[in-house]
Amino acid sequence: xxxxxxxxxxxxxxxxxxxxxxxxxxxxxxxxxxxxxxxxxxxxxxxxxxxxxxxxxxxxxxxxxxxxxxxxxxxxxxxxxxxxxxxxxxxxxxxxxxxxxxxxxxxxxxxxxxxxxxxxxxxxxxxxxxxxxxxxxxxxxxxxxxxxxxxxxxxxxxxxxxxxxxxxxxxxxxxxxxxxxxxxxxxxxxxxxxxxxxxxxxxxxxxxxxxxxxxxxxxxxxxxxxxxxxxxxxxxxxxxxxxxxxxxxxxxxxxxxxxxxxxxxxxxxxxxxxxxxxxxxxxxxxxxxxxxxxxxxxxxxxxxxxxxxxxxxxxxx
Amino acid sequence: xxxxxxxxxxxxxxxxxxxxxxxxxxxxxxxxxxxxxxxxxxxxxxxxxxxxxxxxxxxxxxxxxxxxxxxxxxxxxxxxxxxxxxxxxxxxxxxxxxxxxxxxxxxxxxxxxxxxxxxxxxxxxxxxxxxxxxxxxxxxxxxxxxxxxxxxxxxxxxxxxxxxxxxxxxxxxxxxxxxxxxxxxxxxxxxxxxxxxxxxxxxxxxxxxxxxxxxxxxxxxxxxxxxxxxxxxxxxxxxxxxxxxxxxxxxxxxxxxxxxxxxxxxxxxxxxxxxxxxxxxxxxxxxxxxxxxxxxxxxxxxxxxxxxxxxxxxxxx
Numbered sequence: 001x002x003x004x005x006x007x008x009x010x011x012x013x014x015x016x017x018x019x020x021x022x023x024x025x026x027x028x029x030x031x032x033x034x035x036x037x038x039x040x041x042x043x044x045x046x047x048x049x050x051x052x053x054x055x056x057x058x059x060x061x062x063x064x065x066x067x068x069x070x071x072x073x074x075x076x077x078x079x080x081x082x083x084x085x086x087x088x089x090x091x092x093x094x095x096x097x098x099x100x101x102x103x104x105x106x107x108x109x110x111x112x113x114x115x116x117x118x119x120x121x122x123x124x125x126x127x128x129x130x131x132x133x134x135x136x137x138x139x140x141x142x143x144x145x146x147x148x149x150x151x152x153x154x155x156x157x158x159x160x161x162x163x164x165x166x167x168x169x170x171x172x173x174x175x176x177x178x179x180x181x182x183x184x185x186x187x188x189x190x191x192x193x194x195x196x197x198x199x200x201x202x203x204x205x206x207x208x209x210x211x212x213x214x215x216x217x218x219x220x221x222x223x224x225x226x227x228x229x230x231x232x233x234x235x236x237x238x239x240x241x242x243x244x245x246x247x248x249x250x251x252x253x254x255x256x257x258x259x260x261x262x263x264x265x266x267x268x269x270x271x272x273x274x275x276x277x278x279x280x281x282x283x284x285x286x287x288x289x290x291x292x293x294x295x296x297x298x299x300x301x302x303x304x305x306x307x308x309x310x311x312x313x314x315x316x317x
Numbered sequence: 318x319x320x321x322x323x324x325x326x327x328x329x330x331x332x333x334x335x336x337x338x339x340x341x342x343x344x345x346x347x348x349x350x351x352x353x354x355x356x357x358x359x360x361x362x363x364x365x366x367x368x369x370x371x372x373x374x375x376x377x378x379x380x381x382x383x384x385x386x387x388x389x390x391x392x393x394x395x396x397x398x399x400x401x402x403x404x405x406x407x408x409x410x411x412x413x414x415x416x417x418x419x420x421x422x423x424x425x426x427x428x429x430x431x432x433x434x435x436x437x438x439x440x441x442x443x444x445x446x447x448x449x450x451x452x453x454x455x456x457x458x459x460x461x462x463x464x465x466x467x468x469x470x471x472x473x474x475x476x477x478x479x480x481x482x483x484x485x486x487x488x489x490x491x492x493x494x495x496x497x498x499x500x501x502x503x504x505x506x507x508x509x510x511x512x513x514x515x516x517x518x519x520x521x522x523x524x525x526x527x528x529x530x531x532x533x534x535x536x537x538x539x540x541x542x543x544x545x546x547x548x549x550x551x552x553x554x555x556x557x558x559x560x561x562x563x564x565x566x567x568x569x570x571x572x573x574x575x576x577x578x579x580x581x582x583x584x585x586x587x588x589x590x591x592x593x594x595x596x597x598x599x600x601x602x603x604x605x606x607x608x609x610x611x612x613x614x615x616x617x618x619x620x621x622x623x624x625x626x627x628x629x630x631x632x633x634x
Contacts, residue, residue, distance in 0.1 A: 001404065001420050003318055037357045040370070046377055049413060053357070053370065053383065060363055066370065066385060068406060070413030085413040087318065089385060089406065096366060096387030096402040101418055103318050 003101045004315060009108065012314040015150055018307060019122070022115045023279050025306035026247065030276025033059050036301035048073040056301040057093060063312065064091040067304045069109050082106060084139075088308050102308055112303040113223060114143035116247065116275075117199055118151045120221045120295040123278055124245065125197050126287065128217075131157035133195035135188065135209070135232065136202040137168045140223060142175065144199045149178050152197075159183045159191040161208070189213040200224055200232040211236030216290035226298045228255035233294065235264045242291040244272045251298040258296045320418045321632060326425065329631040332467055335624060336439070339432045340596050342623035343564065347593025350376050353618035365390040373618040374410060380629065381408040384621045386426050399423060401456070405625050419625055429620040430540060431460035433564065433592075434516055435468045437538045437612040440595055441562065442514050443604065445534075448474035450512035452505065452526070452549065453519040454485045457540060459492065461516045466495050469514075476500045476508040478525070506530040517541055517549040528553030533607035543615045545572035550611065552581045559608040561589040568615040575613045 028034055036056030043050045055066040069086035076083050084106030092099050102108065132148055132155050134141050145158055158180035162168050168184060175182050185191055192198060192213040198220045200209060209220065209232060220241075224232045238244065238261035246252035249272055253262050261268055275295065278285055287293070345351055353373030360367045372383040386403040393400050401423030409416050419425065449465055449472050451458050462475055475497035479485050485501060492499050502508050509515060509530040515537045517526060526537070526549060537558075541549045555561065555578035563569035566589055570579050578585055592612065595602055604610070 001320055001418065003320065003418075035359070037359055037370075038355075040354045040357055040372065042352070042354055042372070042381070044410070051372075051381060051408065051413065053354075053372065055357065055359070055368075055370065064359070064368060066383075068383060068408070068415060070408065072411075072413040075412055079412060081412065081414075085415070087406070087415040089404070091368065091385070091387065093361075094389075095392055095396060095398065096368065096389040097398075097422075098385060098402070098404040098418075098420070101318065101320075101415075103415070105414075 001098055001101065003103050004311070005103055006105050006107060008315060009102060009104050009311050012311045013111070015147070018111065018115050018310065019118060021306045021310045022112055022303055023119055025300060025302040026119070026274070026276035027280050028058060028276070029248065029300050029302040030274040030280070034302040034305065035059055054301040054304055056305055058305060062093050063309060064093045065089070065305050065308050066091065067301070067308070069106060084110065088304065090308065090312060100312060102311060108304065108307050108311070110139055110143060112307045113140060113297070113299060114147050116297050116303060117144050117221050117223060118147045119279070120245065120275070121148055121197060121219070122151055124219045124287070124293050124295060125152065126217045126219060129197055130154060131159060131195040132197045132199065133159040133161065133191040135161045135191070135198070135200040136224065137162040137164065137171060138201060140201040142171070144201060145175060145178055145180065149180065155180065157181045157183060157194070159185065159194050161185055161188050161191040202232055203230055204232050205230050207234035208232055209237055210234045211240040214240060214292055216292065219293045219295070221295045221297065222257040223297050225257040226255060228259055231257060231260045233257045235261045235266050237294065238266045238268065240292050241294045242271065242288070243285060243293050244268055245275050245278055245293065245295040246272055247275055247297050247300050249274055252296040256296040256298040318415055318418065320420050321628070322420055323422050323424060325632060326419060326421050326628050329628045330428070332464070335428065335432050335627065336435060338623045338627045339429055339620055340436055342617060342619040343436070343593035344597050345375060345593070346565065346617050346619040347591040347597070351619040351622065352376055371618040371621055373622055375622060379410050380626060381410045382406070382622050382625050383408065384618070384625070386423060401427065405621065407625065407629060417629060419628060425621065425624050425628070427456055427460060429624045430457060430614070430616060431464050433614050433620060434461050434538050434540060435464045436596070437562065437592070438465055438514060438536070439468055441536045441604070441610050441612060442469065443534045443536060446514055447471060448476060448512040449514045449516065450476040450478065450508040452478045452508065452515070452517040453541065454479040454481065454488060455518060457518040459488070461518060462492060462495055462497065466497065472497065474498045474500060474511070476502065476511050478502055478505050478508040519549060520547055521549050522547050524551035525549055526554055527551045528557040531557060531609055533609065536610045536612070538612045538614065539574040540614050542574040543572060545576055548574060548577045550574045552578045552583050554611065555583045555585065557609050558611045559588065559605070560602060560610050561585055562592050562595055562610065562612040563589055564592050564614050564617050566591055569613040573613040573615040
């Protein structure tokens with residue numbers, strides 16, 4: 001058994017290659033070529049903390065992965081360490097032996113989530129674009145800003161929305177170094193009205209984005225809602241959307257942002273497609289100039305599996 | 318993150334202390350003081366193999382445990398390695414950081430299961446006893462034989478039942494060194510009729526032990542059935558039993574040997590008790606000389622938690 005350190009994992013980072021791996025994960029998920037177990041979720045009663053266990057493998061592959069991801073929401077303030085922690089156990093699928101532990105401390109989850117957002121922008125962002133609006137100030141907001149600038153270099157303006165001005169002041173400099181003109185606002189509508197690419201990364205449990213304020217031709221990537229309780233997009237956004245792209249239709253209708261639209265009887269079935277299908281068939285979706293589109297990301301075990309496998313195989317080489 | 322090797326784990330083995338820990342695990346389980354997640358179970362389609370993930374913690378304790386246990390049933394014949402593999406991930410319950418990996422390779426599961434059998438014998442075996450009958454030839458059969466001899470030194474005869482004579486010939490010497498007079502038989506009834514302590518450790522899916530052949534005053538510990546399909550005791554054994562002791566009433570009625578009796582309408586509710594309650598209240602069960610008793614063991618996450626915690630704390634000291 002060998003521990004792969006966070007440093008070794010970070011050294012394997014290759015933006016373009018990881019995009020390809022996460023694209024493969026969406027395609028193989030939609031091809032029904034991933035075997036995954038139900039997510040185990042433990043919520044601590046006596047503190048703001050939880051542990052998630054996601055596990056699975058690519059059918060007939062050589063490795064089975066068990067991803068342990070924890071969120072301990074007082075870590076930063078109490079111990080000055082990241083609220084996200086975790087590791088990935090890699091099991092040889094021919095012998096059952098746990099051979100590697102990727103001690104990623106939550107890093108790979110952050111990366112695969114951010115890259116999924118990049119993939120949505122790659123296939124769905126409008127052509128004439130120079131401003132992106134990102135909702136939330138956390139690590140995922142920062143990674144989206146960073147990676148979107150690499151993917152779409154003509155992006156000039158970054159509009160950031162967040163309620164906690166104090167929190168943002170502490171991390172502003174990080175955003176300033178990404179090459180954008182950064183605009184900060186506590187008005188979600190102001191951000192929406194200045195951008196035709198929007199990314200929501202908050203843990204909001206009430207809508208922050210409403211249909212009336214979305215510009216025609218906008219693409220929205222919704223990342224925060226992943227449990228059926230959290231919600232970032234008001235159902236009016238879904239009503240206005242011409243198409244919705246889900247990482248998993250099943251998961252999104254169960255606990256993504258789409259689930260709230262479904263519950264409110266906004267019928268999505270005739271306009272929802274899986275991202276794996278969008279990517280696979282290059283001419284699957286032709287954007288009209290005024291179309292509003294949504295991608296709903298709840299997070300797939302397939303993403304964890306493909307990024308872990310990529311790291312492992314890069315290191316073994 | 319630190320890996321604890323199998324050798325380090327084995328060096329912590331202390332028969333009497335581990336009995337106390339497993340007794341505590343039963344008591345705390347029955348006290349409703351263990352938090353555990355539903356078991357995740359992955360069955361490979363293309364090979365005889367499975368992976369189980371059990372996780373949980375003692376309420377408000379400092380560690381959360383994730384036990385990964387795999388069964389790859391061609392390992393021994395194909396690669397000359399154990400069919401059981403696995404590891405236990407120890408997570409700091411204050412920060413979510415995975416701090417230790419107990420690379421036990423399935424050892425602790427074998428030990429905690431065997432010690433549970435010893436505890437049943439300690440509290441339930443008849444007083445006049447000199448022969449034990451064990452069903453099955455695998456690692457669990459061997460450990461039961463070994464540990465029961467330590468717990469009850471007056472045991473003179475070991476009757477072993479198994480269908481696969483060839484398999485037994487290969488491991489006979491190991492049993493011969495335990496200090497018993499060893500008797501081998503392919504007749505389960507013969508074994509039953511010579512012993513008033515019986516332990517079943519097979520993966521049988523049809524009954525091997527029948528009520529008519531059980532001697533009055535016998536205690537039977539049933540270990541093999543743990544999935545609702547496997548079955549070792551015929552329902553006639555349950556009909557004859559004056560009392561049944563379950564590691565978990567819920568689990569045993571769902572997928573232990575008891576589940577088959579329940580399905581056949583043998584009412585157990587008025588004669589089933591949890592082992593944790595038996596141990597806690599020393600005068601809870603007074604054996605009559607002719608009583609036939611059963612203990613049904615399906616395996617508790619609590620056992621994994623207590624044995625892992627014991628190993629960890631012994632090493633940290």
